Amino acid sequence: MTDNQRAITEDQWRNAKLIWDYHQMHQQLKPCDVAIGLGSHDLRVAAFTADLYLQGLVPTIVFTGGNSPNTAARFPRGEAVHFREQAIGLGVPADAVLIEPNAANTGQNIAFTREVLAAAGITPKSVLLTAMPYMERRAYATCRKVWPEVEVICASEPLEFDDYLKALGDEAFVTHMLVGDLQRVIEYPRLGFAIEQDVPEDVHAAYESLIHDGFTSRLLT
Structure with missing residues (x-):
């Protein structure tokens, strides 16, 4: 496992899991055009x-x-x-x-x-x-x-967080992606790219903590 593929800590896992759960909307499937x-x-x-x-x-x-x-x-x-x-x-x-x-x-x-x-x-x-x-x-x-x-x-494919991490084989990569996508959820409405969505306080705190820990490779520059 390279440095970029290192396992994340327990605290980082919990924060990443909070963001993972937020990203998934659990909308009911039905026939579409x-x-x-x-x-x-x-x-x-x-x-x-x-x-x-x-x-x-x-x-x-x-x-x-x-x-x-x-x-x-x-x-x-x-x-x-x-x-x-x-x-x-x-x-x-x-x-x-x-x-x-x-x-x-x-x-x-x-x-x-x-x-x-x-x-x-x-x-x-x-x-x-x-x-x-x-x-x-x-x-x-x-x-x-x-x-x-x-x-x-x-x-999306129904997968538990741990199962997805195992399938990708790169916990750090997934965490970088989770943080980057959440930044876009937060910032894109202001830029006119997406509708506004509420981000719960615990999810935002998890996001800030992971940025502090260096999971920044997917952030907008």
């Missing part, structure tokens, strides 16, 4: 989205995302392309999966996907937005801002 799978380093988002299709919750999927420094080596042809291939490999018909291969941030994910759907003649009234577990709240807030006309349900 389309699923939008947000590209990332985690192919399980594609697998989870495929499962929602196979359950009959959506008739169409759009995977969205180009590349980022975190994903270029893993997904050289772009996040959306690799996510689509994963979903098809899991049994989703190819003609049910569209891609948006250019987005470089969450706002673009939503805006560019809306254009892809419009070009395909699809005007959804409801969207099932899928993302990594710690990205749910930010994704929801962004979609509500960028595409206020649609009903948004945001979901």
